[in-house]
Amino acid sequence: MHTELELVTAPEVPIEAECLSPAKIKGLSQSGIEHLEMMHGNRKVRVGDFFRVTGNGQCSLRLEGDLSRVKYIGAGMTEGEVRVNGSAGMHLGAGMSGGMIRVSGDASDWVGPEMSGGRIEVMGNAGHMVGSAYRGQRVGIMGGEILIHGNVKNELGSAMRHGLIAVGGQAGDFVGVNMRAGTIIVMDGMGVRPGAGMVRGTIVSFQPVELLPTFSYSCWLRPTFLRFYLCHLGQSGFEVDDAYMGGRYRRYCGDSVEENRGEILVLDAR
Amino acid sequence: MAENSVELRIKGGKVYDPANGIDGEVRDILVRDGRVVDKVSEKARTINAHGMVVMPGAVDIHCHIAGPKVNLSRKLQPEDHRLDVHPGTEVTRSGVGGVTPSTFATGYRYATLGYTTAFDAAVPPLAARHVIEEFHDTPVIDKGFYVLLGNNMFLYDLLKQGRKQDFKEAIAWWVTAARAAGVKLVNAGSDEFWKGRRNDNVTDVNEDIDPFDLTPLQATAAFIEAVDELNLPHPAHIHCNNLGHSGNVQTTLDTMKAAEGHRAHIAHVQFHSYAGELGKRVQTGSEAIIDYINTHENITTDIGMVMFGKATAMTADAPLTWMLRFKDTKWVNADTECESGCGVMPFTYQDTNYTHTMQWAIGLELFLLSKDPWRVMFSTDHPNGASFQTYPRLIRLLMDRGFRAEMMKNVNQKAISTCLLPQLDREYSLSEIAIITRAAPARALGLVNKGHLGAGADADITVYTDDENREHMFNAPRYVIKAGKLIIEDHEFVDDHIGRFLHTEPEHDPAIEDQIRPFFEDYYSIRFNNYRVDASYLHDHEVIPLRNSGGKRKKGSK
Numbered sequence: 001m002h003t004e005l006e007l008v009t010a011p012e013v014p015i016e017a018e019c020l021s022p023a024k025i026k027g028l029s030q031s032g033i034e035h036l037e038m039m040h041g042n043r044k045v046r047v048g049d050f051f052r053v054t055g056n057g058q059c060s061l062r063l064e065g066d067l068s069r070v071k072y073i074g075a076g077m078t079e080g081e082v083r084v085n086g087s088a089g090m091h092l093g094a095g096m097s098g099g100m101i102r103v104s105g106d107a108s109d110w111v112g113p114e115m116s117g118g119r120i121e122v123m124g125n126a127g128h129m130v131g132s133a134y135r136g137q138r139v140g141i142m143g144g145e146i147l148i149h150g151n152v153k154n155e156l157g158s159a160m161r162h163g164l165i166a167v168g169g170q171a172g173d174f175v176g177v178n179m180r181a182g183t184i185i186v187m188d189g190m191g192v193r194p195g196a197g198m199v200r201g202t203i204v205s206f207q208p209v210e211l212l213p214t215f216s217y218s219c220w221l222r223p224t225f226l227r228f229y230l231c232h233l234g235q236s237g238f239e240v241d242d243a244y245m246g247g248r249y250r251r252y253c254g255d256s257v258e259e260n261r262g263e264i265l266v267l268d269a270r
Numbered sequence: 271m272a273e274n275s276v277e278l279r280i281k282g283g284k285v286y287d288p289a290n291g292i293d294g295e296v297r298d299i300l301v302r303d304g305r306v307v308d309k310v311s312e313k314a315r316t317i318n319a320h321g322m323v324v325m326p327g328a329v330d331i332h333c334h335i336a337g338p339k340v341n342l343s344r345k346l347q348p349e350d351h352r353l354d355v356h357p358g359t360e361v362t363r364s365g366v367g368g369v370t371p372s373t374f375a376t377g378y379r380y381a382t383l384g385y386t387t388a389f390d391a392a393v394p395p396l397a398a399r400h401v402i403e404e405f406h407d408t409p410v411i412d413k414g415f416y417v418l419l420g421n422n423m424f425l426y427d428l429l430k431q432g433r434k435q436d437f438k439e440a441i442a443w444w445v446t447a448a449r450a451a452g453v454k455l456v457n458a459g460s461d462e463f464w465k466g467r468r469n470d471n472v473t474d475v476n477e478d479i480d481p482f483d484l485t486p487l488q489a490t491a492a493f494i495e496a497v498d499e500l501n502l503p504h505p506a507h508i509h510c511n512n513l514g515h516s517g518n519v520q521t522t523l524d525t526m527k528a529a530e531g532h533r534a535h536i537a538h539v540q541f542h543s544y545a546g547e548l549g550k551r552v553q554t555g556s557e558a559i560i561d562y563i564n565t566h567e568n569i570t571t572d573i574g575m576v577m578f579g580k581a582t583a584m585t586a587d588a589p590l591t592w593m594l595r596f597k598d599t600k601w602v603n604a605d606t607e608c609e610s611g612c613g614v615m616p617f618t619y620q621d622t623n624y625t626h627t628m629q630w631a632i633g634l635e636l637f638l639l640s641k642d643p644w645r646v647m648f649s650t651d652h653p654n655g656a657s658f659q660t661y662p663r664l665i666r667l668l669m670d671r672g673f674r675a676e677m678m679k680n681v682n683q684k685a686i687s688t689c690l691l692p693q694l695d696r697e698y699s700l701s702e703i704a705i706i707t708r709a710a711p712a713r714a715l716g717l718v719n720k721g722h723l724g725a726g727a728d729a730d731i732t733v734y735t736d737d738e739n740r741e742h743m744f745n746a747p748r749y750v751i752k753a754g755k756l757i758i759e760d761h762e763f764v765d766d767h768i769g770r771f772l773h774t775e776p777e778h779d780p781a782i783e784d785q786i787r788p789f790f791e792d793y794y795s796i797r798f799n800n801y802r803v804d805a806s807y808l809h810d811h812e813v814i815p816l817r818n819s820g821g822k823r824k825k826g827s828k
Contacts, residue, residue, distance in 0.1 A: 136349035138598070 002081075003033065003058045005051040007065030013041040014089060015050065018072045020063065022080030022099065028057035063088075068108060074101045077118065090127075093120045096144070106150070110134075115163070116142040121236070125150035125169070133159035139180060141165075147236055154191070157184045160201070164229070168238050176203045179262060185229065187238070198255050198262035206244055206267045215254035220268060222248055243267070277302045277310040278751065283319030283733060286704040287326065289713070289722035293701045299324060301729040304754035308725050317749060317756075319733050325704050326723050327386025327730030327752065331711035332507075332537050332572045333652040334584050335376050335413070336390050336404035337397045338604075342614045343370040343582045343653070346600050350580070350616075362409070362763045369582050369616070369653045377409035377769070381757060383661055384732035384747040386769075387712075387720055390415040391454055391507065391537060391651075392586045394610040395801070398448040402807045405771055410752055412720075412730075414772035414814075416507045417448040418586050420455030420493060421462070423608040424789050429492055430482045436785060438496045442778035443786065445502065447802040449773040451715065451814055452504035453497050454537075456586040457511050459486035461611045464589040471589035472511045473548075475521055486511050491528040498532040500776045501817040503716025505533035505570070513538075513590055516546035519555035526562055526569055535714060538574020538651040539563075540633040552628045554689050556635035564641040570714045572649035575633030575664050576619055576626065577656035578681075583615040584653055591615050608793050619656070627682035629655075631689040637668055638694040643705040647714065662744035665707075668698040669740045716814050717772070729754040771811040 003025060019025065019036040028036075033056070034048030047053065059080035067073065068087040075094040087105035095114040102121045109127035112120050113134050126148045132155055133140030140159035151169035159178040166185040173191035176184045179198040189207035196212060204226065227245055234240040249265040278301040284294045300310045334340055344351070350368030356375040358364035365375030380388055393401045393415040405413050419425060419441060428437040445453060459479040463470040466480060475487040482489075490508065497506040510525045512518035522542040526534070536542070545555035563569050583591055588603050591613020595601040601615035619626040633655070640646035648665075652658040667674050678686055686692060698706075712721025719728045731751040737743035750758035752767050790798040 134349060134352065136347055136352075 001055065001058050002060035002062050002083075003056065004054040004062045004064065005033075005047070006054075007050060007063070007067055007070070007086075008052045009050045010066070011040055011050060011069050014069045014071050015040050015045070016071050017047070018075045019047065020061065020070070020072070020082070021074045021077040021096075022059045022061055022082065023076065023078055025057040025061065026059055026080070030054075030056050033057055066105075068106070074099070074120075077101070087124070088122075092122075093118070096120075107148075109153075111148070112141060112144065112146050114141065115144045115146070117144045119145040119147070121147045121149075123149050126152045128153040128172070129155050129158065130167075131157045131160055131163070131165045133178075141182070147233070147238070149237065151188075156186070156190075157182065160184070166229075166233055166238065176201060176262075179203070183229065185233070187244075195254055195262055195264050197258055199258045200261045202263050202265065204249075204265045206241070208269070209264065209266050211252055211264065212255065214256045215252040215264060216256065218251045218253045218263075220248050220250050221265075222246070223265065226265070277314035278729075278754065278756070279310055279314045279316045280319050280324060280731065280733065280749075280751075281316050283322045283324035284736070285324045285723065286700050287709075287723040288701050288705045289326075289709040290724045292723075299723055299731060301731070301751065301754050304729050305719075306723050306725055306727045306729050306731075317733070319749075321736055322748060323700060323734040323736050323743070324723070325384070325700075325732050325734070326708045326712075326721050326727070327732055327750070328384050328707040329711040329715070329717070329721055330380070330385055330388035330649065330652070330658065331647055331714060332391045332574065332649040333388050333658060334370075334390055334392060334654070335388060335652070336373070336408060336415070337393055337401040339392070339397075339584050339586075339612050339614055340370055340404075342602050342604070342612075343584055343616070344372065346602065346614060347582070347616055359763050361766050363766075367659075369580050369657045370584075373404050373407040374409060377411050378763070379659060381410040381750050381752070381763075382746065383658070383744065384734070384750060385411060385658070385661075386730035386732075386750070386752050387412040387717070387772075389413065389451060389715065389772075392416065392418055392456060392509075393448070393450070393454075394418045394586070394606045394612075395444055395448040396606055396609065396796070398450070398803050399807060402449065402771060402803060406768065406809060408769070410750075410757055410767050410769055412728075412769040412772055412812075414451035416452040416454035416504070417445055417450035418454050418456060418610045419444055420458040420489070420509075421460065421586075421610055423793075424786060426462075426479070426482045426484065426489065427789075429484055429489060434492075434496075436782060437492065438500060439778045439782040440786060441493070441496050442500050442776040443782050445500075446775050446778065449771075449803045449808065449811075451773050452502060452507050453493065454507045454509070454586075455490060455493055456509040456610070457486075457513065457590070458489045458493070459484075460511065460587065460589050464592070464611055465605060469589060469592045471593065475511050475524055487524060487528050490525055494529045494532045494534045498534075502776055503774055503814045503817060504714060505535050507535045507537055509537050509585070509587065510542045513541045513585075513587055514544070514594070515548055516544050516550055516552045517548045518542050519545050519558050522559055523562055526566065529568060530566075531568070533568050533570070536563075536569060536571040538649065538655065539571045540574045540576065540629065540636060540655065541651070543632050543636060544628075552625050554628065554632050554635060556632045556639060556690065560636050560639045560646075563646065564639075567645075570645045570647070570710075572647040572651075572711075573633050573636050574649055574651035574655050575637075576629040577650065577660040577664055578619045578621045578626065578630065579656065579660065581617050581619055581656050582653040583613065583617050585614075586610050586612055588613045607795060621681045624682050624685045627685035628689070630681065631686060631691040633664075634667060634674070635690050635694065637698070637706075638696045639690075643702045644710045644713065646706065647710045648703075648706040661707075662741045665698075665703055665744050666739070666741035669700075669703065671695050671697050673741075716774075716817065718815070768810060771808060772814055773808075773811065774814040774816065776816060 106124035351366035354367035588611030
């Protein structure tokens, strides 16, 4: 059983809908859900003004329609499931600590900020600042998984502290900037300056990467841990080449302007 | 609300008005047209204050609430704002909070603590315009600032040449031109060291400041003397050299001795009361400092207490910020042309940390050992020691030794075991709190109509519910009346108010401008004619009278 919400009125300006999360709707009646408040620009509106609600409040939430102007879907969720059939707006899963979000289309900027657990899966592309710290904060996501099957833009996983971010397509510039720890895997290449200012953590690329001069070559290796990660990603629908599994990786240490304890692993083409 | 501005009768409250010798007496306070009066008509609106505590509005003598340095801090800490939204109401505007709230939120949050007047303690003349504009958007409270002159190169040049009279005239010109309420010295001489010797700082107050043939101590003494002789309402407001260094007790004592014979205000003295050896662990030096202050009538001081939690180092003491900066934290240093420097750095005081615990304890010790509340005033040097939003908790620490003991259990034990604090069991009375937060700052600033509730005083009044838990009590006044208007009623804002701008205007010989102009045209980035803050910036303002101008100062309690 799930609760279904279909976006029937397209919002002119973005909606901030922190209420679209299982924890907020669980146990509510259909009209209770329709009466939940959200912000449409600077005005308070009701869920029922924009969504057609079917069913009462369940732990599983299905959202239909083009929600690219609906922000904060699944914000603060601790359990349950949100499936978006279409695209999702900014701040998807902000501050979530458990549960699962799956978006069949694209997601916008700021996927999973301040996340500490749970899983976000986007089948399409995502915007800038995926899994990143909010501006001014020293530490980004503290755990959980963000899986993007398409491409992402700049500053993927900035200042992340823990967890896994995987991108099936390409990533923009500054992947893992100021990263504290955790793992970022990008399959189809990334822009310039990956790992700038990283303290610890692992960034994996299967394509050649242009590195900063503050990264230095240390050795090559065949990391065992990566095979587990890749098996896991393969089960989640990523295309994992055999060459990734058994391949040799060149390990670069950095960023030496920080503690030089981070690493970037680049698949050796040979 | 028309009925708001006319007449009020605050009935039956316990009044604490130490400037008029009233200590908890039950009486009515009458208000008409923004003033406290002896008589009101039958039509006056009655506010029932039975069982409540009535005090004048509080006056913050030392804080940092406006100008470029505060904006730097706001820009540095977006995370602080995002987590503390200050929503608007029907009558008030919205903003954001955090350690350095936005302008609107600053005014409202001061008001919700019962503060109705505040003075920004460090404004370089170049920033005066900006500060006054921000003040205009800082609601409810009356406000003013002290102008930074302690590292002004032109003034140092005059001292080097021994031109004492011109020096005095120039100070008066600068105070008038910037529309300041007082003169602030910050780590006198240090900017030359910092700018000229690659981030160096003054370590010895008797070392010459290159190229001025002048020691920091001589410079400080010259300012103290000039400000006193100019009869400015507030004496020279001094941030001594060597702030925050172990062993700075001696520097602070030297500075106070240099003030002998003249009035001087030593700012945030907690940061200057550290014994021990330079570079080694801080030890408490509170006894030596407070003994000197207790026995020397010419010195006034505010404590600059530390409270655990988020703060922001925000100072014109640029070399200090340079020294304190850590890898991994955000910090800004700035140079303000020929007149000052600046440093801003977000900072967190931790109760597990030895030094931070020491600082917290020294602030309390200074208060508990103080003999004259009229000269030892309340401040946290907001936001340096703590945000002003921690005042209620600090007041409770002063008033409640049980609470103090409770808190002492959870701080760094190594530090607390070397402190005097565990042996001190003094508790401040409500009357003493009224002195250190209201009457004394108003008197030290020459504000004859503030800090008391006698006839003719500004009707800035706070009414608190009498609660055993003084933190709860001071955190939420039941009523706040500002300039005769009811602003907060039953803990809710019912009206808005734009406070007044307070400044002073010492007399000076206009010929001094001809001396300053050439220096200015040579070395400054703006034209001399654009430097002075013109009258169009003064909307609702009040000139604080000079000490010799016949503006009779109120006598204290007998």
